[in-house]
Amino acid sequence: MDFPLTGKFLAGRRREVLQDEDWHLLEEAFDQVLEFPDATKIQSGAGNENRCCLVVEGFVFKIRWTGQQRCIVGVAVPGDFIDLPNYTLAYLDYEVVAAGPVKLATLPHYEIDRIAQTSPPIARALWLATLIDASIHRQWIEILERLDAPRRIIHIYTELSSRLGLDDCGIIHCLRTPFKQRDLADMCGLSAIHVNRAIAKLRADEIADIRRGDLYTSDWDKLRKFARFDPRYLYMSENILRDGVLGGSQA
Amino acid sequence: MDFPLTGKFLAGRRREVLQDEDWHLLEEAFDQVLEFPDATKIQSGAGNENRCCLVVEGFVFKIRWTGQQRCIVGVAVPGDFIDLPNYTLAYLDYEVVAAGPVKLATLPHYEIDRIAQTSPPIARALWLATLIDASIHRQWIEILERLDAPRRIIHIYTELSSRLGLDDCGIIHCLRTPFKQRDLADMCGLSAIHVNRAIAKLRADEIADIRRGDLYTSDWDKLRKFARFDPRYLYMSENILRDGVLGGSQA
DNA sequence: GTCGTCTATAAACCTATGTTATATTAGCAG
DNA sequence: CTGCTAATATAACATAGGTTTATAGACGAC
Numbered sequence: 430m431d432f433p434l435t436g437k438f439l440a441g442r443r444r445e446v447l448q449d450e451d452w453h454l455l456e457e458a459f460d461q462v463l464e465f466p467d468a469t470k471i472q473s474g475a476g477n478e479n480r481c482c483l484v485v486e487g488f489v490f491k492i493r494w495t496g497q498q499r500c501i502v503g504v505a506v507p508g509d510f511i512d513l514p515n516y517t518l519a520y521l522d523y524e525v526v527a528a529g530p531v532k533l534a535t536l537p538h539y540e541i542d543r544i545a546q547t548s549p550p551i552a553r554a555l556w557l558a559t560l561i562d563a564s565i566h567r568q569w570i571e572i573l574e575r576l577d578a579p580r581r582i583i584h585i586y587t588e589l590s591s592r593l594g595l596d597d598c599g600i601i602h603c604l605r606t607p608f609k610q611r612d613l614a615d616m617c618g619l620s621a622i623h624v625n626r627a628i629a630k631l632r633a634d635e636i637a638d639i640r641r642g643d644l645y646t647s648d649w650d651k652l653r654k655f656a657r658f659d660p661r662y663l664y665m666s667e668n669i670l671r672d673g674v675l676g677g678s679q680a
Numbered sequence: 681m682d683f684p685l686t687g688k689f690l691a692g693r694r695r696e697v698l699q700d701e702d703w704h705l706l707e708e709a710f711d712q713v714l715e716f717p718d719a720t721k722i723q724s725g726a727g728n729e730n731r732c733c734l735v736v737e738g739f740v741f742k743i744r745w746t747g748q749q750r751c752i753v754g755v756a757v758p759g760d761f762i763d764l765p766n767y768t769l770a771y772l773d774y775e776v777v778a779a780g781p782v783k784l785a786t787l788p789h790y791e792i793d794r795i796a797q798t799s800p801p802i803a804r805a806l807w808l809a810t811l812i813d814a815s816i817h818r819q820w821i822e823i824l825e826r827l828d829a830p831r832r833i834i835h836i837y838t839e840l841s842s843r844l845g846l847d848d849c850g851i852i853h854c855l856r857t858p859f860k861q862r863d864l865a866d867m868c869g870l871s872a873i874h875v876n877r878a879i880a881k882l883r884a885d886e887i888a889d890i891r892r893g894d895l896y897t898s899d900w901d902k903l904r905k906f907a908r909f910d911p912r913y914l915y916m917s918e919n920i921l922r923d924g925v926l927g928g929s930q931a
Numbered sequence: 932g933t934c935g936t937c938t939a940t941a942a943a944c945c946t947a948t949g950t951t952a953t954a955t956t957a958g959c960a961g
Numbered sequence: 962c963t964g965c966t967a968a969t970a971t972a973a974c975a976t977a978g979g980t981t982t983a984t985a986g987a988c989g990a991c
Contacts, residue, residue: 476922493818495826495908502818502825514811517804519922522815522913538922546800553768556807560765563810564773566817567744567753573824574753574869575746577947610969618825620949625970627948641957641968657746662773671727671770671789828977861939874978876940892938892987932991939986946979955970961963 438483438508439558446557446670451548458540459483465527467607472512472525480535482511487531488607491523492615501615503566504528504585506592510558516541529607564662573618576657578627581617583637584656586644591660596649608642689734689759690809697808697921702801709791710734716778718858723763723776731786733762738782739858742774743866752866754817755779755836757843761809767792780858815913824869827908829878832868834888835907837895842911847900859893 438455439446447455462485465471471489472478484507491503491511502523505511515521516538545552565588572584590596590604610628614621628639636655638645646652689706690697698706713736716722722740723729735758742754742762753774756762766772767789796803816839823835841847841855861879865872879890887906889896897903 491818493822495822498826500822500825502821514815517808517811517922518915518920520912520915520920523818549797549803552800552803552807556803556810557768559807559810559814560768563814563817564765566814566821567742567774570753570817570820570824571744571746571751573821574751574866575749609967615825621968622950622970623948629970661771664769664771664773669769669771671768860937871979872938873940873980877978880940934989934991936989937987939984941982941984943982944980946977948975948977950973950975952973953971955968957968958966960965 439554439561446554447550451550451554454544454548455551455554458536458544459534460537460540461535463533463535465531465533467527467529469527469531470524471527471531471533472515472521474521474524476515476518476520478512478515478521479538481513481516481538481541482525482533482535484509484511485532485534488528489531490526490528490612492526493523499615500618501612503562503569504589504616506589509562510555513555513559513562528612561664564664568662572656578617578619578623579631579636580656581619582613582624582627582639583631583652584658585613585616586637586639587649587653587656587658588663590649591658591663591665596660602645602647604644606642606644612642690805690812697805698801702799702805705795705799706802706805709787709795710785711788711791712786714784714786716782716784718778718780720778720782721775722778722782722784723766723772725772725775727766727769727771729763729766729772730789732764732767732789732792733776733784733786735760735762736783736785739779740782741777741779741863743777744774750866751869752863754813754820755840755867757840760813761806764806764810764813779863812915815915819913823907829868829870829874830882830887831907832870833864833875833878833890834882834903835909836864836867837888837890838900838904838907838909839914841900842909842914842916845916847911853896853898855895857893857895863893 438452461480463482471482484505486507489505489511490501491505493500493502505525511525511533512521541555545555568588572581576584586604586606589606593604595604608616610624611621613619614624617624619627631637631639636646637652652658689703712731714733722733735756737758740756740762741752742756744751744753756776762776762784763772792806796806819839823832827835837855837857840857844855846855859867861875862872864870865875868875870878882888882890887897888903903909
């Protein structure tokens with residue numbers, strides 16, 4: 430493909446989980462790039478797709494419905510697969526919707542079959558992606574169980590800052606997202622109006638200023654502490670893998 | 681091993697995901713059975729284990745801590761692996777604690793290496809287990825975001841009834857669990873006292889009678905409707921897999 | 932049996948969040 | 962610029978759930 434995919438998979442970090450030839454194999458398997466405007470429904474849950482999608486630019490929501498109520502059960506960022514369950518399973522338990530304009534790269538299921546059989550490390554890397562998704566889900570469960578509204582909102586942003594790989598690049602004062610207050614509400618299990626109240630409080634207390642989805646702050650460490658954000662669950666560090674797992678020691 | 685493991689993996693259902701010889705291979709790899717009394721800490725999150733555990737009897741909690749507060753982010757039942765992330769990753773993002781007395785079967789990581797390399801269907805089945813865990817997590821996120829206290833509690837029980845494979849066996853009037861009200865609170869993101877209030881309301885409204893963790897009802901369908909339980913996210917049906925995935929068509 | 936401890940129940944009160952209603956602002960088409 | 966629409970903001974009120982405190986049952990140790 431004619432876009433820089435390598436290093437994108439698994440959120441742009443953790444390059445060490447695959448060796449160069451495997452990265453190349455994976456990269457070559459993508460054969461399509463799609464762009465969608467805001468709010469497009471990308472996958473409906475029917476499970477009738479025969480391709481998997483990776484986010485290249487932008488954000489997508491994983492959505493479930495409780496009656497009329499929309500629940501956002503996850504957010505995917507560049508480097509994340511959005512529909513891996515669809516590769517193995519006959520049904521996808523969520524819908525995928527573009528959060529703002531988004532660019533995806535896709536590859537056919539039979540190509541995944543092929544490269545996963547050719548390279549066990551790639552098969553493991555796909556499993557790894559699912560393991561990390563599950564860990565992020567567990568963190569969301571935790572914050573929904575135990576944090577109040579302002580902390581939940583800030584936690585979303587601190588998590589995204591890390592997943593987007595922005596933590597290391599000096600102090601980023603602004604994190605831009607396409608999220609509406611309604612979206613934050615559906616992520617945090619709150620009403621849109623209460624999100625507005627919570628944002629007003631965060632502003633009044635000079636913790637953070639969230640305007641049209643963009644978060645402005647002078648002190649990310651303070652934010653992380655406020656929201657009790659501990660990045661270990663993201664497995665972003667260099668040594669997330671057990672010795673000998675993946676990357677060559679298999680043979 | 682001298683216990684009936686076959687059919688336990690993946691919650692006793694979905695036997696069709698593996699062929700007999702693969703089941704046998706998997707079964708033979710377990711070489712240890714452990715029993716723990718209530719509330720034993722089985723894994724601490726340090727990631728220094730070199731074995732994986734499968735629940736054979738009883739329940740275990742997956743636990744995280746927000747400061748002093750205990751969060752239960754998942755429950756494992758017979759047939760579930762409880763620490764698969766530990767096989768690939770150098771760190772486990774949750775603790776594992778026995779919920780009531782529990783019996784586990786374990787196998788060494790190097791045995792997983794061996795059988796996963798011998799049999800690609802087994803490697804896929806392990807991935808499948810992680811995919812289903814993630815789907816269950818998404819459901820918990822949904823119920824925490826959008827259901828009130830009584831419905832969250834009932835949802836826990838309806839989910840367990842399905843995962844334990846009790847739905848088909850005629851009308852089961854009682855579902856026994858070792859859960860304290862404190863445990864239900866930590867699963868549902870509530871205070872123990874409010875769980876008590878919600879249980880009292882469920883009793884008064886004649887929806888269900890929960891006593892010492894055991895749920896009594898005359899109408900499971902009513903419960904499922906009440907808690908908006910839709911079992912599809914559990915992937916329990918016969919045809920959860922895409923055509924040709926696993927089970928032999930690979931070669 | 933008695934004691935002690937953990938669990939469940941209950942009431943009073945307080946706070947966070949939901950709901951309804953009504954501005955106000957930002958973005959955009961023409 | 963005007964006017965339309967969606968998003969954001971603010972207030973008043975209602976309610977689910979948290980907190981504190983007290984009491985009553987279970988159950989095990991002895």
